[in-house]
Amino acid sequence: MDRTQPKSALFNRRGFLKTSSLATLTSLLGTNIVFADRLPKHYLPLVFDGQIDPMATKNKNMVVLNDKPWNVETPAYLLDDAVTPADKMFIRNNGLIPESIDVKNWTLTINGESVKAPKTYTLADLKTKFKPYTYQLVLECGGNGRAGYFPKTAGNQWTEGGVSCAEWTGVRLKDLLADAGITDTAVYIGYYGQDLHLSRDPKQPVISRGVPIAKALEDETLIAWAMNGQDIPLVHGYPLRLVVGGWPASVSGKWLHTIAVRNKVHDGAKMTGKSYRVPIHPVQPGVDPPADQFKIIESMPIKSVITFPQTGIELPMGQKLSLRGHAWAGDRVAKELHVSIDFGETWQKAELKAPKNRLAWQHWTADVSFPTQGYYEVWARATDDKGVSQPMVMPQWNPEGYINNACHRIAVKVV
Numbered sequence: 001m002d003r004t005q006p007k008s009a010l011f012n013r014r015g016f017l018k019t020s021s022l023a024t025l026t027s028l029l030g031t032n033i034v035f036a037d038r039l040p041k042h043y044l045p046l047v048f049d050g051q052i053d054p055m056a057t058k059n060k061n062m063v064v065l066n067d068k069p070w071n072v073e074t075p076a077y078l079l080d081d082a083v084t085p086a087d088k089m090f091i092r093n094n095g096l097i098p099e100s101i102d103v104k105n106w107t108l109t110i111n112g113e114s115v116k117a118p119k120t121y122t123l124a125d126l127k128t129k130f131k132p133y134t135y136q137l138v139l140e141c142g143g144n145g146r147a148g149y150f151p152k153t154a155g156n157q158w159t160e161g162g163v164s165c166a167e168w169t170g171v172r173l174k175d176l177l178a179d180a181g182i183t184d185t186a187v188y189i190g191y192y193g194q195d196l197h198l199s200r201d202p203k204q205p206v207i208s209r210g211v212p213i214a215k216a217l218e219d220e221t222l223i224a225w226a227m228n229g230q231d232i233p234l235v236h237g238y239p240l241r242l243v244v245g246g247w248p249a250s251v252s253g254k255w256l257h258t259i260a261v262r263n264k265v266h267d268g269a270k271m272t273g274k275s276y277r278v279p280i281h282p283v284q285p286g287v288d289p290p291a292d293q294f295k296i297i298e299s300m301p302i303k304s305v306i307t308f309p310q311t312g313i314e315l316p317m318g319q320k321l322s323l324r325g326h327a328w329a330g331d332r333v334a335k336e337l338h339v340s341i342d343f344g345e346t347w348q349k350a351e352l353k354a355p356k357n358r359l360a361w362q363h364w365t366a367d368v369s370f371p372t373q374g375y376y377e378v379w380a381r382a383t384d385d386k387g388v389s390q391p392m393v394m395p396q397w398n399p400e401g402y403i404n405n406a407c408h409r410i411a412v413k414v415v
C-alpha cells in the first residue's frame with residue numbers, strides 16, 4: 001500500500017489513525033508509537049509500508065518469499081528450538097491479514113448440512129464451558145520443499161522452512177461437535193476465516209479447506225486461542241484458529257469464525273481443482289494430467305530437518321560435529337533417523353526422541369567425525385513406523401510442487 005493513500009479501515013474521515021487501528025499497530029509493533037497523536041494525516045508509519053507488515057515484529061533473518069500476500073519462510077537453522085517461537089514461525093497467507101479484529105464480539109459458529117442445529121459460541125464460551133487441551137502440533141505447508149522440484153512448478157518457492165511445531169491450546173473440535181450435535185450424514189468439516197481476498201472484495205473467498213470427519217474428531221484437532229501460552233499472534237490467526245497437526249497446514253484455518261459440518265467432501269476455496277492435490281498415478285516430470293486424475297493430500301509424508309549447524313559451516317579438522325534437528329511423519333511416528341556424510345553411501349543411526357504428544361515433531365541428535373579436510377555434505381534421512389523413508393534427492397514430481405520430503409542436506413567444510 002502507498003503510505004499516502006488513506007485506507008478506510010485504518011483512518012477515520014479526517015485522516016487520523018482510528019484508535020482501534022492504533023491499538024492493532026501497537027500490538028504488531030510490540031511497543032507504543034510515542035508521538036502517535038502527532039502522526040500526519042493519512043500517514044502510515046514506515047514499518048507498516050506495503051500492508052500491515054508482519055515482519056515488523058518478526059526476526060530479521062526470516063526469508064520473505066512474497067509480500068502480496070505475505071509468505072515468509074524460516075531458514076532451517078532457525079528451526080532449532082524444541083518448540084517453534086512466534087518470531088521463527090513461517091507465515092503463509094493466501095489473502096490479506098484482517099485489519100481489524102473485534103475480539104470482544106468474536107464468535108465461532110458451527111453450521112452445515114450435518115449439524116443438528118447451527119450453534120454459535122463466544123470466545124468466553126469456548127474458554128469456560130469446555131475442557132482446554134494443549135498439544136505440540138506440526139504444521140507444514142503442503143508446498144514446503146517446492147523449490148527442490150525440477151522442472152520448476154509455480155507457487156511460493158519454499159525450501160525447508162515452511163514448517164513449525166508450536167504448542168497450541170484450545171478446545172477439542174470433537175467436544176464442540178458433540179455439544180452442537182452432528183448427524184450420521186457428516187462426511188467432512190470445512191473452515192471459514194475472516195481474511196480478505198487480495199482484490200479486497202469481501203465476496204471473494206480466500207481459502208476454505210477442511211478434513212474428513214474422522215480427522216476432525218481426533219483428540220488433537222483443536223479450536224485454539226493460544227499459541228505457546230499466549231494469544232495467537234495476529235499473522236497466525238488471532239483470535240481463533242483451527243489447528244490440525246500432521247496434514248497440510250492449509251487445513252488449519254486462521255482467523256476462524258465458522259466450521260461447517262458437511263454431508264460431502266467440503267468444496268470451499270482451494271479444496272477443488274488441483275489445489276493441495278497430487279496425481280493419483282505417478283506422472284513423468286512436466287506432465288500435468290486433468291483435474292479428475294488428482295487426489296486430495298491427506299497425511300504429510302515422513303520428513304526431517306537439520307537445524308544445527310547452519311549449512312556452510314567451517315569445522316576445524318579433528319573436531320567432532322554434534323548435529324541436531326527434528327523429524328515428523330504426518331499421522332505416523334518417525335521411528336529412525338540416519339545421517340550420512342558420504343552422499344548416502346553409508347549411514348549412521350542418530351538418537352531419536354519420542355514425540356511430546358501424537359503429531360508433535362521429534363528431536364534427534366548425532367555426532368559425526370570427518371576423516372580428512374575438504375568439502376562434505378551431511379544428509380539426514382528419517383524412516384516412519386511403517387518403514388517408509390525419505391527419498392534422498394527428489395520424490396515423485398507433481399504439477400503443483402507439493403509434499404517434497406527429500407532429505408535435508410547441509411554443506412560442511414573441514415579446514
Ligand SMILES: Nc1nc2c(c(=O)[nH]1)N[C@H]1C(S)=C(S)[C@@H](COP(=O)(O)O)O[C@H]1N2
Binds near residue numbers: 139194254
Ligand atoms: N484463513 C486462512 N487460514 C489459513 C491460510 C490463509 O491464507 N487464510 N493459509 C493456510 C496455509 S496454506 C498454511 S501453510 C498455514 C500457514 O500457517 P502460519 O502462517 O500460521 O504458519 O495457514 C493456513 N490457514
Ligand SMILES: [Mo]
Binds near residue numbers: 092140143248
Ligand atoms: Mo500452505
